[in-house]
Amino acid sequence: MRDTAVGNATLAKTRRNSELLRRLVKNRALYLMILPGFLFFVIFKYIPMGGLVIALQDYQPYLGIMNSPWVGFKHFERLFAEPMFFTILRNTLLLFFMNLLFYFPVPIVLALMLNEVRREMFKRFIQTLVYIPHFMSWVIIVSISFVMLSMDRGIINELLVMMGFEKINFLMSNEWFRPMYVLQIVWREAGWGTIIYLAAMAAIDPGLYEAARMDGANRLRQIWHITLPSIRSVIVVLLILKIGDVLELGFEHIYLLLNSMNREVAEIFDTYVYTAGLRQGQFSFSTAVGFFKSIVGLILVMGANWLSKKVGEEGIY
Amino acid sequence: MVQDKTLGSRLFDIVNYTLLSLIGLVTILPFIHVIAGSFTTVTELATKQFVIIPTVWSLDAYKYIFSTNTLFRALGVSVVVTLFGTLFSMLLTALMAYGLSRKDLDGRGGIMFMVVFTMLFSGGLIPTFLVVKELGMIDSLTALVVPTAINAFNLIIMRNFFQNLPEGLEESAKIDGCNDWGILFRIVIPLSMPAIATISLFYAVTYWNTYITAILYLNDAAKWPVQVILRQIVILASGLTADTSGMEDFVRPPEQTVKMAVIVVATLPILLVYPFLQKHFAKGALLGSIKG
Numbered sequence: 001m002r003d004t005a006v007g008n009a010t011l012a013k014t015r016r017n018s019e020l021l022r023r024l025v026k027n028r029a030l031y032l033m034i035l036p037g038f039l040f041f042v043i044f045k046y047i048p049m050g051g052l053v054i055a056l057q058d059y060q061p062y063l064g065i066m067n068s069p070w071v072g073f074k075h076f077e078r079l080f081a082e083p084m085f086f087t088i089l090r091n092t093l094l095l096f097f098m099n100l101l102f103y104f105p106v107p108i109v110l111a112l113m114l115n116e117v118r119r120e121m122f123k124r125f126i127q128t129l130v131y132i133p134h135f136m137s138w139v140i141i142v143s144i145s146f147v148m149l150s151m152d153r154g155i156i157n158e159l160l161v162m163m164g165f166e167k168i169n170f171l172m173s174n175e176w177f178r179p180m181y182v183l184q185i186v187w188r189e190a191g192w193g194t195i196i197y198l199a200a201m202a203a204i205d206p207g208l209y210e211a212a213r214m215d216g217a218n219r220l221r222q223i224w225h226i227t228l229p230s231i232r233s234v235i236v237v238l239l240i241l242k243i244g245d246v247l248e249l250g251f252e253h254i255y256l257l258l259n260s261m262n263r264e265v266a267e268i269f270d271t272y273v274y275t276a277g278l279r280q281g282q283f284s285f286s287t288a289v290g291f292f293k294s295i296v297g298l299i300l301v302m303g304a305n306w307l308s309k310k311v312g313e314e315g316i317y
Numbered sequence: 318m319v320q321d322k323t324l325g326s327r328l329f330d331i332v333n334y335t336l337l338s339l340i341g342l343v344t345i346l347p348f349i350h351v352i353a354g355s356f357t358t359v360t361e362l363a364t365k366q367f368v369i370i371p372t373v374w375s376l377d378a379y380k381y382i383f384s385t386n387t388l389f390r391a392l393g394v395s396v397v398v399t400l401f402g403t404l405f406s407m408l409l410t411a412l413m414a415y416g417l418s419r420k421d422l423d424g425r426g427g428i429m430f431m432v433v434f435t436m437l438f439s440g441g442l443i444p445t446f447l448v449v450k451e452l453g454m455i456d457s458l459t460a461l462v463v464p465t466a467i468n469a470f471n472l473i474i475m476r477n478f479f480q481n482l483p484e485g486l487e488e489s490a491k492i493d494g495c496n497d498w499g500i501l502f503r504i505v506i507p508l509s510m511p512a513i514a515t516i517s518l519f520y521a522v523t524y525w526n527t528y529i530t531a532i533l534y535l536n537d538a539a540k541w542p543v544q545v546i547l548r549q550i551v552i553l554a555s556g557l558t559a560d561t562s563g564m565e566d567f568v569r570p571p572e573q574t575v576k577m578a579v580i581v582v583a584t585l586p587i588l589l590v591y592p593f594l595q596k597h598f599a600k601g602a603l604l605g606s607i608k609g
Contacts, residue, residue, distance in 0.1 A: 030422055034412070037472070041435060043452075044449075044466075045435040045439065048444035051448065052441070116329070126337050128595060131595065137525075139583070140547065140584050146552055147577060187344065187347075220329070251529060274442060297438075
């Protein structure tokens with residue numbers, strides 16, 4: 001009796017296994033389609049994650065990961081002892097908060113404004129204009145700013161002189177770096193950022209507005225009591241994504257703006273990793289810096305997501 | 318909302334339309350300034366400061382930037398990288414997305430998790446650099462394409478699009494004796510042209526704008542794409558760093574008009590595809606963001 005039960009179980013197991021095998025063979029074409037992409041993720045995403053172990057070594061290119069000596073947390077200890085570490089941390093956090101405070105609300109306001117436009121032609125025309133900068137590389141955006149802001153014939157400085165002010169060296173100063181950084185982001189991304197909000201607004205039931213009008217709500221009150229609450233969950237999701245990006249401040253953008261005069265306010269984790277790692281060859285130390293950054297980033301996304309679920313919103317996963 | 322014809326509502330409209338017009342203008346003026354500036358003379362730019370339509374037209378700046386072959390070569394590199402890169406990325410993305418769109422596939426959830434996780438955590442700059450180096454891609458144009466071939470976000474957009482196609486199509490194709498490859502290339506892809514056009518354009522724009530990967534992986538100036546040359550001529554030439562490598566063809570600091578001309582040349586292809594791009598991208602971006 002018991003034997004038969006065990007026998008049946010084994011039989012069922014083998015049958016399940018052969019069933020699985022049959023499905024694997026049947027779908028072999030699909031697995032073959034996935035394979036190149038799968039290899040891409042393994043080679044260029046997962047092997048580098050494994051490569052993080054060099055943060056615990058004194059990595060020597062000649063010896064490779066296998067033979068380089070293990071040194072424990074030496075590089076992390078050095079990181080926290082380095083005065084530069086706190087400058088970088090402060091810069092990263094400050095730029096992030098400025099980004100959150102001065103950039104994040106702009107696409108929402110812009111989308112609210114566009115949503116109130118009833119002339120389709122006008123709306124589409126403005127959208128066409130404000131989307132354009134998103135497709136320009138940071139090199140192009142920064143180059144245009146440089147041409148306009150330069151001390152030598154830059155239009156902004158020429159205008160300042162015309163109005164009787166002194167010229168300002170925007171590109172090589174500590175005070176102007178942060179405003180310039182935020183303005184460039186607003187200019188490039190504000191229009192593009194409206195897309196998702198506009199889509200959410202398009203899904204709002206028009207009956208709600210009608211009811212509000214019956215109750216005597218004017219346009220501003222309709223925005224405040226209907227449009228904004230309706231896109232609340234979208235705002236929360238985008239806010240989480242943004243918080244997850246705390247440490248992804250745009251390596252390329254800042255690298256382009258960075259110079260010897262504004263290093264004190266402009267150096268962030270990524271630019272530091274680049275200089276210390278690739279320029280100065282301190283592979284292990286800069287990997288430790290990058291590792292620290294990635295971990296903090298991961299914790300922040302997960303924390304923000306947890307918080308959003310806690311307050312009754314959906315979260316991103 | 319249109320029926321609201323009160324005074325307050327009209328006032329709201331006036332303010333709203335005016336502000337939006339101003340925002341549109343502020344967005345586009347810098348581009349117009351640069352394009353107009355590139356087609357005029359140095360003196361006109363100096364005396365009139367802001368030029369929208371030049372009174373004196375001149376191609377001097379363009380003659381100057383094309384007097385050496387630095388820019389031609391860089392444009393050639395960018396065109397090649399954009400064409401091959403887009404094709405390669407699209408092929409890998411579509412294949413993987415299609416496989417992952419089939420609900421009956423064992424292990425699909427695991428592979429999806431593996432893809433999404435790369436959006437949350439990464440090995441970072443140095444370990445990735447070491448992998449690219451080990452593969453012998455340093456100073457090769459493949460470094461601009463292969464290490465960034467698939468964008469996880471684009472992959473998810475594609476997969477969602479494929480998943481939303483009616484399942485009956487595949488069933489009937491199978492009954493007609495079509496295998497998985499046939500279904501993908503003869504039925505699914507032709508039906509997915511809007512999504513494929515959108516994602517291709519996203520990839521193409523990214524490849525045209527390639528800059529940081531070139532800085533990381535290419536030491537050989539002869540292989541630099543146009544964005545790197547743009548940075549050399551405009552940003553480094555503003556005297557901000559001592560690093561003047563790649564500047565040998567532009568010995569004296571270039572005039573404003575020259576800088577503007579280089580910006581225009583590096584931007585032109587995007588300005589040309591933009592009308593086409595715009596038709597598709599809003600739909601494409603929504604596809605990804607809402608169902609992502």
